[in-house]
Amino acid sequence: QVQLVESGGGLVQPGGSLRLSCAASGFTFSKYAMSWVRQAPGKGLEWVSDINGGGGSTLYAASVKGRFTISRDNAKNTLYLQMNSLKPEDTAVYYCVITSQRDGRVPPGQGTQVTVSS
Numbered sequence: 001q002v003q004l005v006e007s008g009g010g011l012v013q014p015g016g017s018l019r020l021s022c023a024a025s026g027f028t029f030s031k032y033a034m035s036w037v038r039q040a041p042g043k044g045l046e047w048v049s050d051i052n053g054g055g056g057s058t059l060y061a062a063s064v065k066g067r068f069t070i071s072r073d074n075a076k077n078t079l080y081l082q083m084n085s086l087k088p089e090d091t092a093v094y095y096c097v098i099t100s101q102r103d104g105r106v107p108p109g110q111g112t113q114v115t116v117s118s
Contacts, residue, residue, distance in 0.1 A: 022096030
């Protein structure tokens with residue numbers, strides 16, 4: 001079955017960087033577009049970024065464009081999110097999800113907590 005395991009979150013000061021990873025298994029990773037979504041405390045789910053199966057096409061939410069970079073390593077079945085110039089409003093639990101399965105609900109994985117605070 002599909003399994004997506006996020007990691008790499010933590011506590012970082014404003015202006016800092018983090019790289020999130022998502023290890024995928026149970027499906028042919030390279031054939032699927034992938035997304036990062038996030039849920040801030042007390043708020044709904046927010047889409048962050050998409051990447052196509054080959055990795056050559058990406059999309060970003062306006063709130064993160066120019067600061068975040070999505071990428072993937074299909075040989076390692078791993079999705080990444082490089083986050084730079086982090087702001088307190090980036091504080092959230094971050095999840096990876098197969099793009100076609102994104103339905104507005106919080107994904108079933110555990111996610112990874114990112115906290116941006118001084």
